[in-house]
Amino acid sequence: MPRVELCGHISSAGYDGDMNNEMRFRFLGNTDEVTTCDCCGRSDLKATVALEDECGTVVHYGVVCAARAMKLTATEVRRGARKADDDKRRAEEAARTAAWRAEYNAFQMWLDARVAPKGDRFRQLEALGGYKAARAAYEAETAVRAA
Numbered sequence: 001m002p003r004v005e006l007c008g009h010i011s012s013a014g015y016d017g018d019m020n021n022e023m024r025f026r027f028l029g030n031t032d033e034v035t036t037c038d039c040c041g042r043s044d045l046k047a048t049v050a051l052e053d054e055c056g057t058v059v060h061y062g063v064v065c066a067a068r069a070m071k072l073t074a075t076e077v078r079r080g081a082r083k084a085d086d087d088k089r090r091a092e093e094a095a096r097t098a099a100w101r102a103e104y105n106a107f108q109m110w111l112d113a114r115v116a117p118k119g120d121r122f123r124q125l126e127a128l129g130g131y132k133a134a135r136a137a138y139e140a141e142t143a144v145r146a147a
């Protein structure tokens with residue numbers, strides 16, 4: 001059996017010349033922060049497609065070079081990059097929601113430890129002088145704890 005190494009490089013010993021000998025790329029998304037193609041050096045691009053190879057190396061290719069490297073059509077490259085952008089945005093939203101929920105729960109636990117009835121946020125906040133006052137006390141305490 002041929003020994004297949006990372007990055008699509010195949011050791012000379014036993015290479016039988018079929019399949020899996022190409023560099024595989026994964027779409028990371030579009031970016032307009034890089035406007036020069038790492039493949040051909042064209043530098044007047046509006047945006048590039050960020051791709052990651054099997055070694056985790058990130059390259060920025062124009063659509064034409066990306067299509068050639070990945071053996072896809074330009075339309076498929078655009079679609080793949082757009083999907084990666086969407087996935088990234090969704091993951092970021094999910095992370096923000098999770099962070100918000102964790103923070104909500106942490107504040108609730110703080111309230112529960114101080115004011116009855118547990119879990120009755122409205123009455124707990126009222127007892128502490130309203131949201132602003134309660135939140136300020138909570139933040140002052142968590143800041144002290146974090147320091």
Ligand SMILES: [Zn+2]
Pocket residue numbers: 037038039040041042061062064065
């Ligand atoms: Zn190029």
